[in-house]
Amino acid sequence: MDRIYLDNAATTPLSEEVIDAMVGVMKTNYGNPSSTHSLGQEAKVLIENVRRQVADYLHASPSEIIFTSCGTESNNMIIKSCVNHLGVERIITSPMEHKCVAETVIDMKKRKGVEVVYLRPNRKGDHDLAELEAALKKSDKKTLVSLMHANNETGNFLDIKKVAALCKENNVLFHSDTVQSMAHMEMDFSEIPLDFASCSAHKFHGPKGSGFAFVRKASGLKGIITGGPQERSLRAGTENVCGIVGLGKALEIALNNLEKDILHIKDIKKYAVESLQNEIEGVSFNGRSAEEDGSLCTVLSVLLPFKDPMIGLKLDMKGIAISQGSACSSGAAKPSMVLMMLLDEEELEHSTPLRISFSHLTTKAEIDALLESLKEIAATFQIEKANSTHR
Missing domain, CATH: 3.40.640.10 (Type I PLP-dependent aspartate aminotransferase-like (Major domain))
Structure with a gap:
């Protein structure tokens, strides 16, 4: 893999x-x-x-x-x-x-x-x-x-x-x-x-x-x-x-390589933001992470419009290493303090945070692969939600 x-x-x-x-x-x-x-x-x-x-x-x-x-x-x-x-x-x-x-x-x-x-x-x-x-x-x-x-x-x-x-x-x-x-x-x-x-x-x-x-x-x-x-x-x-x-x-x-790498990472981040917005309905971004001038170009904090605490493991099984928050908080049963400061109870209850962080090695093809995996997970969520509603 x-x-x-x-x-x-x-x-x-x-x-x-x-x-x-x-x-x-x-x-x-x-x-x-x-x-x-x-x-x-x-x-x-x-x-x-x-x-x-x-x-x-x-x-x-x-x-x-x-x-x-x-x-x-x-x-x-x-x-x-x-x-x-x-x-x-x-x-x-x-x-x-x-x-x-x-x-x-x-x-x-x-x-x-x-x-x-x-x-x-x-x-x-x-x-x-x-x-x-x-x-x-x-x-x-x-x-x-x-x-x-x-x-x-x-x-x-x-x-x-x-x-x-x-x-x-x-x-x-x-x-x-x-x-x-x-x-x-x-x-x-x-x-x-x-x-x-x-x-x-x-x-x-x-x-x-x-x-x-x-x-x-x-x-x-x-x-x-x-x-x-x-x-x-x-x-x-x-x-x-x-x-x-x-x-x-x-x-x-x-x-x-600072100037060259920053231009590359900014381009990758912009591509990720636009792709997520186009492919996953209801997606949003935490803090100013989607703003080019308001945040570090290497970090994008995403809020997916469905609840899936196992998403990190699911993506890992697909060969994608990613975080749901700070590495020092991984495995925690509750959201990080950062997200608790930014999100209300309903958002915390019904959405899934994901932190995508880039380097000069990150490619658009890798973002495409992430998007395909997220779309599959989102589609499974929608099917499970529909089945639950019809019961």
């Missing part, structure tokens, strides 16, 4: 160039980067080269790039250290955040008594910046704002430049989960005065287990993994050299 992969928001396949770069490191550059001999220092140079590469992309200083295992670790480090080391007593966030942010915030509330303020999204999944500004001015407590750049289920963008400016005006720290958007668009942190951000390499055809945190210099942030001076003493432990090199190679490829 030919397999079709449409779950790129969960993870992306490694490119051959990335694999080759990582294998070369594992074969040749096996020294510990903390060792003073030449093998260790060769490994250290590889890490520092990637650090400068990431910093150049973000228009940041190399000292502001801290390598971690993934976005989840980066987000945990940032939020927990803000509370434990920087004296944050209040966090302004959203119920639309990824679980690694949402659950870390709740943990800080339970363990440290942090006050949590939730911004309520509208039906499109947008946040009212006037509501944020009012919340910023409401308390004198030291505050952290944690809002993601691009939602992992709908692709909705947050205007992080405006949010960062608001936070700076009010002397408030700003952290943004940029896992979905990093390496999929231009980033300039010299013009966006945010304090912290996160990244996972496996979202742009790099290896799992490799990511980084952006930590604005002089922020005072401290590590939560202790036991060594690695990563400016913010992340103790022997560095994952081959993973970091893989991240660097994947970033290099992504940026070299």
